[in-house]
Each structure stands twice: as C-alpha cells, then as structure tokens.
Amino acid sequence: MLYNSDFYLPNGLLGNVEGYEYRAAQQQMADAIYQILDSGHLGIIEAGTGTGKSLAYLYPAICFAKTKQEKVVISTNTLNLQDQLLNKDLPGLRKLGIDFNAVVVRGWVNYPCWARAQDFLFTVTNSIEEKLVTDLIAGLERQEVTTISDCPDFSEELWEEVQAESDLCTRGKCEFYEHCPIFINRRLAEKADLLIVNHHLLLADVSIRQKLGWDTTAVLPSYKHLIIDEAHHIQDVATEYFAVKVSPVRLSRLLGLFYRRRKDRGLLNRIRQQVSKSLSEAEAADIFQLIDWHILPQIRVVDDVGAKFFDELAKYLQERNGADPESLRIPFRQGIETESVLTAYDLLHSNLRKWEIQLEKLLEMTESLSEKEGFESLFYLEAYYQRVVDFRVDLEFTMDVNQPGYVYWLKAMERQRGASLQGAPIDVGPLLKENLLFQLSSVIFTSATLSVNQDFTYFRKNVGIDFEEAWDLVTLIFESPFDYQKQVFMAVPKDLPLPDSSNYPEELANKLVDILALTKGRAFVLFTSYKMLKEVAKYLRTVGLEQTYNFLVQGEQSRYILIERFKVEPNPVLLGTDSFWEGVDVAGEALSSVIITKLPFTVPTDPIVMARSELILELGGNPFRDYFLPKAVLKFRQGCGRLIRTKTDRGLLVICDRRIMDRNYGETFIQSLASCSIENDYLDKLKQEVNLWL
Template identity: 30%
Template sequence: MRQRFVVVDLETTGNSPKKGDSIIQFACTVIENKRIVDEYSTYIKPEKSIPPFIVELTGISDDMVKDAPLFREVAPKINSLLADAVFVAHNVLFDLSFLQEELNQAGFEGFYGSTIDTVELSKILLPTSDSYKLSQLAQEENIEHERPHQADSDARVTALLLLKLINKLYDLPKVTLKQLYRLSFSLKSEISELIGDCIADKEKKALEPLHGIEIFRGLALRIQDQPKTLKNEEDKLFEYEYDAEAKFQDLQHAFPHAERRAGQLEMMNNIYDTFIQQKHSIIEAGTGIGKSLGYLLPSAYFSSKYKKQVIISTYTLHLQEQLLKKELPALSKIVPFPIEAQMIKGTNNYLSLAKFERVLRQKDDNYDTSLTKMQILVWLTHTQTGDRDELNLTSGGASFWEKLQTSAGLPQKLQEPWDKRDFYKKAKEAANRADILVTNHAYLIENVTGENPVLSRGAILVLDEAHHFSKAFQTKLGFKISYLTIRTMINRLGTYNQKMVLYRLEKMMKEKNLEVPTGSKAIENAIQDFLYESEQLFYLLAKYGEKLALSPGRQKLSIHYDSRGQSRDQNNIKMLAERVIDYLRQIREAADERVASLMRNGDSLGKSHLYYVTEAAGLLDELGELQGYLRTFFLRNEKDTVYWADIIKSGKNTAVTLLSQPLDAGGSILENYLGGFTSIVMTSATLTINGSFSFFMEQLGLKKETFITKSYPSPFNYMDAVKIMVPASMPDISIIPLSEYARNVSEHITAAAAGSKGRMMVLFTSRELLRMTYEFLREEQQLVDFTLLAQGITGGSKWKLLKNFQGFNKGILLGNASFWDGVDVPGDKLSCLVIVRLPFSAPDEPVNAARNRQLTAEGKNPFSQYSLPEAVLRFKQGFGRLIRAENDKGVLLVLDKRIQNTSYGHAFLDAIPKVRVETNPLSQLEESVRKWLS
C-alpha cells in the first residue's frame, strides 16, 4: 500500500462556509504503510460566536477557542500536511469543500488530489451495517470512540476504521476485487486507486487460498452450510408437561431469573390441547405474559412428537427476524430436543444469482447501480441466505434490486446453472424440513390466495399479531400504484435514443432480420403521448381532489373515486384515462410483437439476448397489470371495493397514488382461505373490548362456535405502575385552527418532558398535526437540551428512530400510525407516553366513509359498530407501549378531553387495566409528572 493518507475531521459553526460559518477545530491523522505515523489537532478561533446547538453537539464553547489561532495562522501547517496525500474523511465532500473554502480565503490554492470517503467505502465493504454513522461503525468494528463530535477523536476513529476497511479489502478474493475495480470509476471518491493497489499487491503473491469461498461462473460465493440432521429416534420420548410447577422448573433451569407467570403456563396448555384436538383458538395474551414463548413451547413439543410442521406467521419482517434470532434460540435452551427452525419470505426478498450474473455484465455508469453491485459482490462472500433484508441499500439501490430479485419466468437455459445455489430454492427446501417455520402475514396470504403454494396446507398455523391480519388481507387483495411508479415503468422500457429495453429489442430484431407490423416510429409516438397524457391525467385528478377537500391547504388529501360519477370533472378525467389506457395498449402490443417474434427464434438467441427478451416480457406483464389497474380504477370500479387517490403536496411537487381495497376480507377467512390448516391459533395482546372478542371475529368473518376463546390478563400491577393524566387546559380542536391546537399540544409536551426528563413518546393520528407540533417544539427554548425525533421529518425508518431514541438520555419521539403497536422500549428509556388524540380513524377517509355507508345501509350504527371499537383497540395498543417489564413505571398523558367528558369516553378506560386518572392544569403538569416518576 504505497499511498499516504491524511484522515481529516472538522468541527464547524454550521454547514455553509459561504454563509459565514467557520471551522472551530481541525484534526488529522496521518497513515503510511498501514500505520498511524502522525496526528495533529488544533482549536481555531471563529469570526463569530458558536451557536448553542453546536456547543451542545461538540462540547466546544467560545471560552475554549478565545485564545486559539485564527485559521489563516494554521493554514500553512494544514496545507503542508495535505501535500501529496490522499484526503480521507467520513463524508469527504463536506470536510473537503469546507476546508477548501477556508484555504482559499487564507491565500492557498487548496487541495486537488485524490479523496476517499469512508462512508462510501464502508457501504461497499460493510454492506450489512445498520448505519453508516461513524459512532455506529466504530461500535460494530470494536473501535473505542470516547468523544464523538470532537475532531481529534473523530479523525483518529476514522483512521482506525480506514485501516480495518483496507484489511477487509485485502481479504476479498482477487476475482471480486477486479469486479469492484471495474465498477469503482462510477463512485464519488477515488476508491479505484485503493482497489488497484490492493490488486497489484495480490498479483505479486502466490495463489491465494479461498477459505469457505467458491468461485462459480466468475462470482465469489460463500460456500453454503450443509443442512444438519437434528432429529433422532429418541425425540418421541419427550412428552409435553402439563404440570405448571414442572414446566416452570424447566424455564428456571434455562433462565435462572425467569418470573413465574401463571397465565403463560396456562396458555401453553391451552395451545397444546388445541393442536392435539385439531381445534381452533383465539387467545389474548396481555403485555408481560410472555406470549411468544407461550405459543413456541407447545409448538415445539407438538411438532417433535407428531412430526407435523407448525407455521408461525407475524405481521412484519422485523418481528419475523426477532422470533428467529431471539425467541427461538431461547426456546432451544428449554426443550430437551433439537428444533429445526427456519424462516421464509416472499420471492422479492431473495437475490437471483442468475439475474445478477447477467446484470453485472451490463455497462451502467449510474451511481446507485454501481454502488449496489459492489455491495452485493462483497455480500456474496458472506451471505448464507441471499436475503435482501441483510443489506443496507440506498433508495436507488432498493429500486435497482427489483431487477435482481427472484421471480418466475427466467428461461431454463439461464436459470439451470444456478439451480444448486439458488437462494429462494434453498429457502423453500429448508422450509420443508423445518419443525417450526416462521413467516409473515403477507407471504402467508400470498400462499393461501395464490396458485402455487409453498406452505404446507396440512400444517398447524399460529397467527401472531392477529389483530393486523384482516388489514393485511385487505391490503393484499387491493392495489397501490403511484404516478412515479408508472413513469419508472415506462422509463425502463425507454425510447430508442435511451438504449433501454425497447432499444435492445429493436437492435436484436435488426440483427435477426425480423420484421413486425408496427413500426418503430409508431411505438415511439405512443410512448411520448402516454407520458404527456398520463401527466395530465394525474394533474387533473389532483386538482379534482383539491376541489373536494374539506380542509383546503392540507399537505395530504385522500379522495374517494367513483367511476360511475357524471360530473364535468369526472367525465374529463374518464375521457383522459381512456386515452392513456389506449396508448398503453398500443405500447404493449407493439413491444409484444417484438418479444413474440424474438421468442419464436429463441433457439438462435445467445444467453445475453435471451435475458434481455425475458426482461422485456416481464416488463410487459407489469404494464399489462398496470393497464388493468387503470381501467378498473378510472372506468370500471368493482362492487364492494373502495377506490381512492392519495394526493401529497410537497412544495411545488404533487405526488399522486391510486389505491383500492375490498371493504372486507371476502367473507369468512377461515372457510375461504385457511381451511387447509389442521389447527389454527390466533393470538395478540389486543383482541378484546371489555372481555369480548366479537369485533375481532367479525373483522375476519369468524364464527363463535368454531373457535375457543381465552384472555390472559397482564401480570403487571398497573395501579402502582401507571397514572393517566388528562390536562384540564387543552382546548377543543373543533373550535380553533389546527395550528393553535398544535401550539397547545407542544406546550403540554414541553411541560411533561421537563417532568419526565425526556424519555417520552408522543403518538399522533394526524401527520399534519405531528408536523405542526414538531415545528413548535423545535423552537421551544426549554427543550434546548433535549433530542427531538419525528417520524417522516428527522429521517430514518421506524426501527432506526427507535434505536436512536433509546440512545439519548433526553429523547422525545413523535410517531404516527406504525408506532401505536409493535414497539418495545423497556425500562426507564420510556417513562412518559403521550396520546394526542383518541385514535379514531378520520370519517372522511375513503375506506372509512365507504364502510360507514355500508353499515348504514345495513341498518347499523357506524360509530358504535365500527369506529368506536376500532379506536378502543388502537388505544389499548398504544397504552401497551408504556409498561413492558414488571418494574417499569410511567405516565400516560392523554391530551384529548373526550376521554372524560363524552358518553363514550369510559369505553377507552374500561378497555385497559384499572389505573389512577388525574386531571391537571398545565401549570401543575410538570410537577405532577416528576412526582409520580420519582
């Protein structure tokens, strides 16, 4: 490794030197011959005062820099350090551009050598990292990082990270390095030089040993572990233990600190009996019961004794992973026999090696495409599963993945060489062997509604998070298509000048001297007309939505669309939709002529040409599906299905998405879809309202006589653990502007946060109210020491926000719909939960409005029959976020006075365990919260 690296980090007063921001600390660490040989750090006196939030972030105050040199005084030293070096930084563009500006102002030419961005390099060499923040990478790579956001500490840590990354680069097979080198010229920093040096060093050495790696068809792959035979003849000797004391002793043997939970032990017996008797059960297991182990232990014993597979289905992929990586390993410590547990997901989660082989050969200078290819090349030397969820892809990378995911339709000639190594095929084989198979509701629904099921229909089924199953079913049976998706599909087809799918088809036609009726000019005109008219169609639909909006100026609108409507606007939309659909038909037919003609000459096609034709055929299938969606949405709505458009305005841009959903899950889910399972257990922490399962069962069309129902209450002492506070000072939202209501919400959050010292989660039912509240909180001086996180605003997924929230001592997390359940923040990391509004769904939302009309037509009361019970269950789910362990203590702040002053308010309080309820004025809220938690 010949280069000299200077690893730089800056602390600054802001983000823009052109706006007067300055460097307040410069640090660099010098690396030569893979060793740190020098370090330099200095504070720098800025031209202005350091802002408070920078002082909070870095710990650097005006007093610390008052006697420090000015930048122009240290510029010669910095300039000499950078001479003839590779400039390295974590997010190199920021540090280099800032430093360049300061050097220019000091009279120096600046730095114009090679750069390496350790964020970019980490994405390639650590493709499965959860985050590429320096502190997170340091933790993953066991690098001590004592003072984050201090330049000297950050520079040294970045240097140590670089050395680790260089070692990882050297560990890669030569074939992978050469592929990375070819792709690296599309990157933003000069990583190609680093890879080139690595290859040159390897070329001088003898043939490298490949430990656990095989080279197949030019790809370096991790050699797959062979399946182990876990079962033995003695398994059948282990009988399920009904006795609670004996069972608890088994739990204590594995976990000495296990708490005795009578409800959990009884739940285990109930589920085992359900399996034995081939019956069906619905079980509510309150928070703290230990629901997962409650169904996993009887599942393991039943599967072991009767050699029958038990399928566990959860709502999200995250919960699926948690079961496999946390709950099932815990179970294996308890049972006296081995358990074969596997996980399976939908085909779009698995990499197709056959497709990747082809795509890797295609020249493409797109940054996200090249970066993703490089990530996958490195990942293939580690992964056993080929599961996309292992990867941390950019948004562009996630879009590119769609070209690589496993799907049917690939010609046997292309797929056959990879059959023995096909990730999805191996996942299916593992699924067939499993005693316990973990999947998700979406994959389960795809299986029970599709033509080629993978899951065994004679198996036992456990539905965890069963309260989501109806919604998951309805979503799966509907469709969702955005204007952006439509544009992306057509862009993939491309025009002749863009050299995409259509260009390749035409080129192959000429090479084979083939002709078709529709000329190239006609299809090109149809594409241009489609793009123009579809843009007009969605623009017209957005304008129509704004006319219908009850609250003008809202950022998000959801409007019901009825194809039978005869208003002037609707007739104009339908006329335009007919033209758009017809242009799409012309495009499909013309492209299909070319695909069919090439397929008839398939024997003469090379593998690359065959892949391109197959890719085109797949795209045409997608466009056919799109054509059907557009026709159904705009022209022929189906009965008992709701059609609506979501319209989101962001600045000058407007995003429009078309959606459909059946009003119910199609009668009885059990009879129509789940009848093939021998026994079914549905479970969740929130299934009953005042002890009744009726609402949940009606959602799924389940008959009471078919299911055994049982509810096990939480073992926690809520009377001593929780106090509900309802401020007397909150105004009525219906009589003031939303912005004024948001200001009141922010005042109460501020007071409660001061009392709880943060550790607060705030649950909203409206994105607009969340956004407005966030803006008020951000300006609140009392919260200057607090960290404010907001879903959809401060960035990151739900799980990333949760992880960050738990990492701060004074965190306030504002969350919307997905935070109401499935969130586990144990201990004192969450001490105050705020419910801003009782969680009623908006009555004017298209699905709710349609359901209300349906219930009214049936002579039922929509509020009491649906809106209220749905809101009560959701409130119950939200309440369950607060106390997650026996010693937890917390405040539930409900900012909606309807819980006390309406005839239906008691239904919310009756649905949760009995707790103290207190009414406070705003002036006493901070002290009341502090006193309860102290």
C-alpha cells in the first residue's frame, strides 16, 4: 500500500467521510511523518489542537508498515488517547477500505493468569471470591475473557491474586500457554503492522532490551520505528520508570505473598497443603518445621521491624520540618545520619537477610519436588524469593545514596503511617538517548505542546536529543487551524493581589463570584495546589455559590465522574488541579470559560526539581530560564488549551495571576499561546468588555 498524500484532499479517500474538513496542516504533517519513517530520521512535531494529529500519523504509519513490512510502534500516555485510536480512528480507516493489522499490547498485570487462577482455587475460603475466579476460568475456557476490563467485579486485591506477572510465568512449560490471553496477544503482535502501547510499556520493553538486545522479542516484538504521541509526558514517565522505591506498601505486599493470617492464604499455606497431601508425615516434618518454626516467625519479625523502620523515617521527615512537609531530600553520599533511623535500618536489613537464608533453605529442601506434579507453587517460591532479594537490594541502594546522577528523598505516605524512600535519575535524557533513540531507525515525538516560543530546546534536552550528527533532526510546528483571535477573549484582572499573598485565596474567591457569572458557570477553575483549591472552594460555598452552580470539586468524586457530570449538568463549575490541566475534552458551550488561578511554576522544594536545577547551574545554565520557565509555559499552554476544542467554540480565558503582565517572563507565556486579544484591566471594566464580546 503506497503512501498517497492525496488521501487527505477533499476529493481523496478521507473526503468521503461525512463531516470531513480538509486541513492543510494535517496533510503536511502526514507527508512529514512518512518522510521521516522512510528516511530513518528523528522528528519532533508539534501539532496544535484541531490539526487532526492522530490521523496525520496513523495513515502514513500504516502505509509505511505495509510497504516496507516493518512494524511501527505508537505510544500514548493516556488511556483516553488509546481509546480514541482504537474505537474511532482505526475503525474509521478500515471503513475506508484500508487494510492493516493493529494490536494493542498491554502490560502483564492487565491480563489474567490462568495457572494462578487455578492455583488460587486450592486455598480460597471466601465463596464470593471462589465464584468470581471460577467464572473467570470458565470465561478463559470459552475465550471470552481477555483482560482486566472483562472482570469488572474483581477487587484490586483479588485481581492481584490472579493477574499475570512476568516472573511468575512458566511460559512454554505452562499447560495453558497455547490459550493464555497474554501469549495470544503477543503472537498477534508478532504479525501486526501497528503496535499500540503506552509509555510505561514502551519503557518496560526498553529496560528488557538493555539486557537482551534489540533484535529479539522482549515485551514487544523487534521493531525499528516509533511514534510517541503525548510526548511531553515521556520525561516524567521515564523518571518514574527508572526510579527505585521502598515503601511500607511494597513490604506489606511482599509479606502478603507468603502469608496472610486473616485469609489463611499465601504461598506458604499452599506449599504446606501440597506437602501434606503428597509426602509422608516423616518426609514432610522437616519442611513443616522450617516453615512453622523459622520462616513464619521471621515474617512476623520482618513485619514488625519494617513498620518500625518506616515509622522512624516518617519521624525523621517530620522533625526536619522543611519547606515541604511531604518530602525531604537526602544529602548525596551523606545519607541519613540519625541514630534511631540507622538502628532501625540495620535491624530490618539483617532480618531480611535472615529471611532470605531461610527461604534459600526451603528452596534447597524442596528442590527435588519442584518437577513433581502438584508442586507448581514451588516455582512461585523461587520468584517470590527473588522479590525479597530485590527489596533488600533496593533498600541498600536508597539508603546508600551514592549512585552518581541520582537524587534521593523521603516521601510521606498518603493514607497510612510511615514514609517511603526513593531514588531516581536526575536526567533521563542520556538514558533515553542510549537505550531508545540510538537503537531505532526512526523516532517521531509529537504533541500539541512541545515548544516554548517556537523553540524545542527544553524538550530536546529532556529526551536526550543533545546531538546533531547521528540523525537529521526534523522539527516542525503546525499551528492550530482555530481562529483564536475570534474565538477567545483573554482577560487579566488588575485588581487581584499576587498569588503568594496571604489574602489571595479570599480575594480570588470574591472575584470568582463575578467572573463565573459572566458565562453562567460552565467553567474550569484550574489551580496549582490542592490546598488553595480547598480554601477557595470553602469561601465559594460560604457565599452560597453552590445554590447557583453545580459545584464539582476535585477530591470529592473521581476525576471520571466529575468530568462526566460537567458534560451533562447545567451551569457546572469545576475546581481542579494537575490532572485537569490536560486530557479533558469538553467541546461547545458546556465549557465556556477557563480560569487559571496561578501561573503553573513547579514547586522548587520538590527533590527532583531541586536536583535538576542544581545540575543546570553546575553546567553553567540558568535554572529559571532553562527549566522552571519552559516547564511552566508548557503546562500553561495545556491548561489554556482546554477552552477551544472545535472551530465553532468561543470562550473566556481569565488569568488571575497578574505576573503574566507585570513580569518580564510574562511575555514568554503570552507569546507561547496562539495569538488572541488580551485585556488587562480592573475587573469591573473587564466585565463590561466581556459582556459586549459574548
């Protein structure tokens, strides 16, 4: 199937689709995508809202994959975009007679493991859980169950008991291998033209390839061409992916794999059952003695000393009482020097070692049984033992704090006691460069927001494109086809205090009463901190705004429910932080106003942020210019981008942070937005102008 640019013309194939509007930028972007894939280059393409970005890369990617017989991987950050590709864009292309094979590849834990489900039934004591897992197995037999979405009644805890996991899978040796959903999916992936994945899975595959090489099947089959959509997230996902974390939750999950008192469940219970069924009393005695007298008591000790250790970390965090009470950076190479933490660490570490030694003994004693029928759980013993070792190694790593290029910190747990210990690479650029960019023939990054003032320097640095020589780098910006001059009224009220002033939340709430009235609600109010959101919500409720509008406040319901309610309820006002600045698509009058309460500068006390700005300083850069400002501008563009989703949308954009007009850097924010008229005046005056405009 040869690529034909005419596909996008009004008299081309796409022109047959009802409601199709020709967009020159979409066609140009598609041409560029095909060119980059074909010539083996690297591309950074920014495509403004409304360009039709996904169709601009799907069609050339399919044509390229079919003609060259080479797979193209498409990676997205959000499920929303994946759903759009799968349920709208790809079926739409098929309807036009374009023949291709696209497969979504998900991470292991999204699939059920038939063998684990079967094994679970041996120890289950709860009849509801037994019924659910029995139905799951019946569904697997009928090939009706494929992923977690086919099991909506499973609790998170129950799903964890039956989910597929790489280290617990016996692969070819498993009796269900041929009919196992995850391997059916992986076999389909081998034959696919397009593979649709998310950024996490992409990086999981990369980390396996670091060891196995690029010409083999890791999570994904071998591939050489990659398109990363929502690419502005790749740095954060990579940082999270390469981070090391030890937490009370991780330890309690680990302990629960072996033994759960309340539910009489866990691997040791299963091994006990198998041993007592298959071996004579005398043969079983030694194994029982090891489990009952040594391993189980040791698990209780690890549980206790682990809780003590994480509590000591939390105490240490509180006592330091730094600028950010939620997290605290641990000095590089120096580490935590407080006696009580070090004593608790030694105790946990030595008891983890003791536990490992006991498990090694159990593995040794059961080695001859592992090949026998009915002793499949001994395979899990080996895998769980490895997880204990990994936990101890990660604990050493995060307490040693001496890996060059890493930043280490403590973080308070959100809903429980204790604090977690974490370590992450300060700069993921070199990791992405070596392990991804240099391994592939072509890579294209795309998103609606990658540049700051038409400049990609910040993004390039984040993803490791600090070289020119190896590839020709193609950078392109396709402006949105929307007429922002006509569609947006941007207002900056002069009469608000600076966002850091103590009276700002109250003043903001007072002004919001008037601002919200302009569009009868139908507004997103975007915050940079949950604390301020809660304060403002309280003020607005005190003045009775709940009687006028449908008040939707982040934290009071799930994000999904809040957005769905916003779309259908009259006069909604949604107050949201981070996750509402992007990925929310409400077209038409339903969303008539976006109110930015504060320019979204990152908190400078965040340990990763601190370490990144220090690194920039060390290399002779300017942290504000090279990091804080571009990061804030990109987020600001995302937030503002919620307002206009179609050519017919019109709306009011209010920036309640007057630094955008008063400070030098404000210009960078303004210039990064598509041009629209800006009014900077007292609110009473602005209200008159907005009313005229509306």
